[in-house]
Structure formats: C-alpha cells, structure tokens
Amino acid sequence: MTACGGAYSPETRRKYYISGPQWAAAYQGQALFHAPTRHAIDFEEVIREYAKIGIGYWTTHDTDVIPYEALLKDEQWRIVERIKSALRENGLQCSMVTTETFHHAVWAASPAAEAPQVREYAALRLANTVRIGHELGASFVVYWPGSLGYYVQGAIDETQMLRWYADGLNAACEADIQIAQQHGRPTLKHCLEAKPFEPQAEILLPTSDAMLAFISSGLLTHPEMVGLNPEYLHELMWGAAPRASLARALLAGKLFHFDINDGYRLKHDVDIAVGLVNPLDWLNVLVLLRSHGYNGPFNLDYKPPRTTSNRGVFSVSFPTAVDRFITLWEMAGDVIADPIVQEATDALKAGGEPADSRDAEAIAAANRELLTLHELIAHRMVQILIGAHRGRHYSV
Ligand code: 3MF
Ligand code: MG
Ligand code: MG
Numbered sequence: 568m569t570a571c572g573g574a575y576s577p578e579t580r581r582k583y584y585i586s587g588p589q590w591a592a593a594y595q596g597q598a599l600f601h602a603p604t605r606h607a608i609d610f611e612e613v614i615r616e617y618a619k620i621g622i623g624y625w626t627t628h629d630t631d632v633i634p635y636e637a638l639l640k641d642e643q644w645r646i647v648e649r650i651k652s653a654l655r656e657n658g659l660q661c662s663m664v665t666t667e668t669f670h671h672a673v674w675a676a677s678p679a680a681e682a683p684q685v686r687e688y689a690a691l692r693l694a695n696t697v698r699i700g701h702e703l704g705a706s707f708v709v710y711w712p713g714s715l716g717y718y719v720q721g722a723i724d725e726t727q728m729l730r731w732y733a734d735g736l737n738a739a740c741e742a743d744i745q746i747a748q749q750h751g752r753p754t755l756k757h758c759l760e761a762k763p764f765e766p767q768a769e770i771l772l773p774t775s776d777a778m779l780a781f782i783s784s785g786l787l788t789h790p791e792m793v794g795l796n797p798e799y800l801h802e803l804m805w806g807a808a809p810r811a812s813l814a815r816a817l818l819a820g821k822l823f824h825f826d827i828n829d830g831y832r833l834k835h836d837v838d839i840a841v842g843l844v845n846p847l848d849w850l851n852v853l854v855l856l857r858s859h860g861y862n863g864p865f866n867l868d869y870k871p872p873r874t875t876s877n878r879g880v881f882s883v884s885f886p887t888a889v890d891r892f893i894t895l896w897e898m899a900g901d902v903i904a905d906p907i908v909q910e911a912t913d914a915l916k917a918g919g920e921p922a923d924s925r926d927a928e929a930i931a932a933a934n935r936e937l938l939t940l941h942e943l944i945a946h947r948m949v950q951i952l953i954g955a956h957r958g959r960h961y962s963v
Contacts, residue, residue, distance in 0.1 A: 568883065577621025580889050583896070586624035586662045586866045587617045589631040592880055596873035604873045605880070611653050616881040618657035622889060625654065626663040626709075626866055629696050635671060639695055647702055654703070661703035662864050663824065666696040669714045669766055677714045677767070679731035681723070689735050694742035701750045707824050707864065708743075709796045710736070711760040716767030725771055732771075733786035740789040758796035758824045763805035765836055774805060775812050779819050798826035798868060799841070799852070806832055810852050817859050825861070826868035827892065838870040840884060842891040850952050853899035865892060901951050908947055911940040 568574055592613040595603035610632050614625055632650060633643045654661060668678040668689060676682070678689035693710075700708050715732055717723055740757060747754040759782070763773040772778050775797045782790050795816050802812040816822040829844040830837040842849045871884035902908055919933030950956040 568886065571887075574886055575621070575890050575893055577619065580621030580893065581623040583889075583893060584624065584662075584862070584864045585622055585889055585892065586626045586864050587613070587620075587622040587885065588866060588868055589613055589625065589627040591867055591869060591871070592616065592885065593631065594870045596870075601873060605875075605877045608877070610650060614650075614653045614657050614659055617885070618659055620881065620886050620889065622867070622885065623659060624662040624864060625659050626661070626665070628665050628667040629692065629699060630667040630670070639691060643695075643699075644702075647699055650703060661700075661705045663707040663709055663866065664696050664700040664703065664705050665709040665711065666692050668692070669711070674714045676723075677716065677728065677732075678712070678735060679715060679728050686731055686735065690738045693735055693739040694746075697739055697743045697755060698746050700755055701746050701752055706753075706756060707758055707796075708739070708755045709758045709760055709824060711762065711796075712772055713762055713766050713770065715772060716770040718768045720769065729771060729781065729784075730786060733781075733784075736793065737788045740787075740792045743792070744789075754792060756823045757793045759793065760796040760798055760801070760826065762798065762801040762836065774807070775802060775816055779815065779821060782821065783819075794821035794823035796824035796826060796866075797822070798828065799849075800828050800830040800836060800838065801826075803830060803832050803845075804834065804836065809848065810855050813852060813855060817855075817861070822861060822863065824863050824866065825856075826866045828867070828869035838868065839872070840869045840888040840891070841867070842888075842895055846891075846895065847949060847952055849895050850898055850902065850948060853895050854902045854948075857896070857899045858903055898951050901956070902948060905947060905951065905956070908944055911944050911947075915940055 589610055593608050593610075595605045595607060597603040610627070617625060627650075629638065633646050637643045637646065650661070653659075668674050673685060673688060674680075676685065679686060697708060712732060715728065736757065740754075743754045743757070759772070759778045761772055761775050761778050763770060772781055775795050778795055781787075782793050787793055797809075797812060797816060799809050802809040813822060813825075827841045829839045829841055829849070831844060867885070867888055869888065871880045875884050915937060919930075919935075919937050922929035922933040924930070947956065
C-alpha cells in the first residue's frame with residue numbers, strides 16, 4: 568500500500584456515504600466449483616476492521632448475523648444488542664438491512680411460492696427485517712428477488728407469482744408504517760435489486776427496468792416507498808450500459824441505493840471491486856451521479872477474490888476499493904468542472920449554423936464539424952482518468 572503511493576486517511580473516507588456489507592468482508596471464497604480459501608469471521612471483527620479503514624456504514628442480511636434457529640425468537644434480539652454495542656463502540660452506523668430470501672431450502676420455489684406457508688413465512692421474515700432495521704437505526708431495506716423465478720417452466724404462472732411477490736412487499740411496507748410510528752422514525756426506503764441470471768435459471772424481475780415497470784404496475788399499495796438498489800455489475804451482466812440504466816432510474820426518481828462493484832459483460836456475477844475492470848465506465852457513471860445530485864449510499868457489494876488472504880481483505884481489498892471510489896468521485900468532479908469539456912458541451916448544445924429546419928442535408932452539414940467534439944470529450948475523459956490532463960511529455 569505504501570509502495571502504491573499511500574492512501575486516503577480514515578477521516579477522509581468517513582466523509583463519504585460508503586457502506587461495507589457484512590457478507591462481503593465475511594465471504595470465504597466459496598462457490599459451486601470452489602472451496603473456501605479464507606476462514607470464517609464474525610460481525611464484531613468486520614465492524615472493528617471497517618472502523619479502522621474508515622468505512623462509516625455497515626449493511627447486513629438478517630442471516631449474515633442471526634442463525635436460522637434464532638430468527639423470529641427472543642434470541643435474535645440478544646444478537647441485535649451485541650451488534651448495537653459493536654457499532655457504538657466503533658463509531659459505525661447501520662445504513663441498510665436486507666432479508667436473505669435465496670439461500671435456505673425454504674426458498675427453493677421462491678419467497679412467492681405456491682404454498683401459502685412459504686409466503687406467510689416470507690412475510691414474517693420481511694417484517695422482522697424491517698423491525699431489526701429500525702432497531703439498528705437503518706434508513707434502507709433492500710430486496711434481491713434472485714429466487715423469484717424457476718429452473719423448469721410451465722408449473723408456475725408468472726402473473727400470479729408477481730402478484731404474490733407484490734403482496735409480500737405490500738405487507739413489509741404496511742409493517743414499516745406501523746413500526747416506524749412506534750419508533751418515532753421515518754419509514755425505511757424499500758429498494759429492489761435486480762440481477763439477470765442466478766440463482767434461478769429464469770428470473771421474473773431480471774433488470775432495473777423490469778422493476779421500474781413492476782413498481783408502477785398498480786400491484787403495490789405504497790409505490791412511493793419503493794425504489795431501486797441497482798448493482799453496477801448486475802446491469803452490465805445483461806449487456807446494459809450501466810450509466811443509461813442509472814439515468815432511467817434517476818428520471819423515475821427511484822435511485823435510492825447503489826451497489827458498487829465491477830466485472831465483465833455477459834458473464835456470471837464475479838463481483839470484482841469497483842474500478843478494477845472498467846474504470847473509464849465508472850468515471851462516466853460517477854459524472855452522471857454527481858451532476859444529478861445523487862446522495863444515497865454507495866454499498867461495496869463485491870467479493871474479495873479467492874486469492875486474497877484473510878489479512879488481505881482488510882489490509883488491501885477494502886481500503887483500495889474505497890480509495891479507488893473516492894479518486895473516481897473526485898475525477899468526476901474534475902470532469903464536470905473541466906473547461907474543455909464545458910466548452911465542448913456548450914458548443915454542442917448551441918448547435919451549428921442556422922439551417923432550414925425542413926432540410927435534413929443542411930442540418931447535418933451545419934453540425935458535421937461540431938460532432939467531432941464527441942470524440943474530443945471522450946479523449947479528455949481518458950486524459951483525466953490517467954492524469955494526462957495535468958500535462959505530459961511527448962517524446963517526439
Ligand atoms: C447478489 C447480491 C446480493 C444483494 C443482497 C442485498 C449477496 O448478487 O448482489 O448480495 O446485494 O442480497 O439484498
Ligand atoms: Mg448486490
Ligand atoms: Mg453481484
């Protein structure tokens with residue numbers, strides 16, 4: 568890290584609304600074809616290490632911290648008390664909670680399965696997470712319906728399953744309204760997170776756009792409480808331009824929360840840390856978010872690679888991810904304030920010489936030279952990304 572030129576201080580890092588998930592730091596490197604490469608760690612260690620790095624917010628699934636046997640029982644509140652002490656002692660806040668509705672066998676046919684018992688259990692779990700969220704002082708609750716779908720088609724009616732899924736969300740919003748009132752707190756922001764593939768073979772809400780349609784479908788009783796938690800890689804996975812997906816969410820007023828990471832198009836969910844694969848695209852994304860005043864959390868939903876050790880998770884993986892994010896955020900500010908980008912953008916918006924508005928050839932001719940500025944702006948962004956805008960030596 569020192570050889571890399573140093574790092575931001577924990578104080579600087581804490582100024583950003585960056586959250587560290589319990590599951591990301593505790594991930595042991597396992598997958599279907601991969602054995603774990605790291606030993607298990609508990610939430611006390613994760614919270615302590617995040618505090619040292621300067622990650623000011625912590626997020627969790629209910630089952631990252633509460634075993635299934637303790638869920639919905641008195642025992643879970645003893646764990647919640649331990650979490651509260653760990654957060655307090657380390658000066659962290661819990662910003663988001665989420666219900667695990669994908670791992671346990673009970674979700675094999677999804678949380679909106681045919682069996683009423685499964686849906687009843689799902690509703691209990693969602694309300695319970697809302698209650699835990701209020702207890703921990705969270706502002707957001709996230710839903711990743713990755714198991715809402717099927718492996719083999721024909722048995723389920725998609726419209727029915729989506730209605731049942733909406734019933735679950737409606738119950739969670741109703742529970743939130745009551746629990747928030749009891750706590751004297753505002754209701755939580757309920758955020759849907761899309762992923763196009765995994766763990767079901769076919770997913771009913773595979774993209775952020777599908778979720779926007781679902782939110783405004785008329786099935787939700789409180790659509791104003793429900794928005795999105797897009798994940799950068801989940802959009803890239805289906806071939807989207809993440810910046811355009813985020814723009815659509817911004818226009819709908821639904822960009823509540825954002826999972827940040829990186830990876831490759833049309834591959835599985837490799838969850839690489841932010842900026843390690845597509846730094847230029849990330850710079851573009853942050854220019855969009857900065858210029859539209861996004862002020863929600865940036866949630867570090869990535870997986871330290873299997874080749875990183877337990878020590879490396881906190882000495883390299885998390886601090887470097889945070890620092891790349893901050894550097895890219897500052898560069899986005901440089902792009903927005905850059906006189907060349909500004910002048911070129913203004914010139915493009917002014918348009919070319921006046922031309923007869925019924926004459927396509929004349930309009931194209933008037934703008935032909937001007938449009939070269941698109942490529943100049945792209946060049947300028949690369950210069951800002953690699954630092955060449957500060958001047959460099961040309962060797963010829
Ligand atoms: C899966 C994810 C999830 C969600 C999490 C929050 C394990 O690909 O991205 O992380 O972010 O369940 O609801
Ligand atoms: Mg995610
Ligand atoms: Mg992911």
